[in-house]
Amino acid sequence: MTRTWLIVAAAVMALGMAGTAQAAGDAAAGMAKAKSCAGCHGAKGEGVKKNPPLAGKDEAAFVAAMNDYKSGAKKHSMMNMLAKKLGDADIANLAAYYASLK
Ligand code: HEC
Numbered sequence: 001m002t003r004t005w006l007i008v009a010a011a012v013m014a015l016g017m018a019g020t021a022q023a024a025g026d027a028a029a030g031m032a033k034a035k036s037c038a039g040c041h042g043a044k045g046e047g048v049k050k051n052p053p054l055a056g057k058d059e060a061a062f063v064a065a066m067n068d069y070k071s072g073a074k075k076h077s078m079m080n081m082l083a084k085k086l087g088d089a090d091i092a093n094l095a096a097y098y099a100s101l102k
Contacts, residue, residue: 056102
């Protein structure tokens with residue numbers, strides 16, 4: 001299940017990259033995915049209460065943090081669960097989206 005999904009995500013990313021060429025992530029696709037993050041991180045990634053802001057976060061740092069949640073190197077039950085559901089393409093797209101916000 002997860003495996004199939006990863007392959008689909010990789011295919012989607014390959015298509016996206018063919019279209020945009022320069023950026024690794026697609027901010028528009030990231031925006032669609034970010035709906036599930038807005039409840040905690042804010043509609044514009046401004047951060048809500050104890051949830052850290054994501055707006056303007058460096059893309060590489062964002063990807064590193066998500067991969068750490070995915071692998072369990074960084075522990076936070078909700079982020080661990082969410083990160084595991086995201087493929088590399090999703091994470092790259094989310095990173096591009098949040099980096100584009102101020
Ligand atoms: C239930 C609330 C909740 C949801 C939903 C949520 N997050 Fe988080 N997120 C947190 C909290 C709390 C932290 C800080 C955890 C910690 O201390 O490591 C965090 C941390 C992060 C970090 C690391 C921030 C940093 O500066 O190190 C990233 C990146 C992130 N979240 C991305 C996302 C993305 C992308 C989504 C949607 C797929 C999402 N989060 C959904 C609560 C949430």
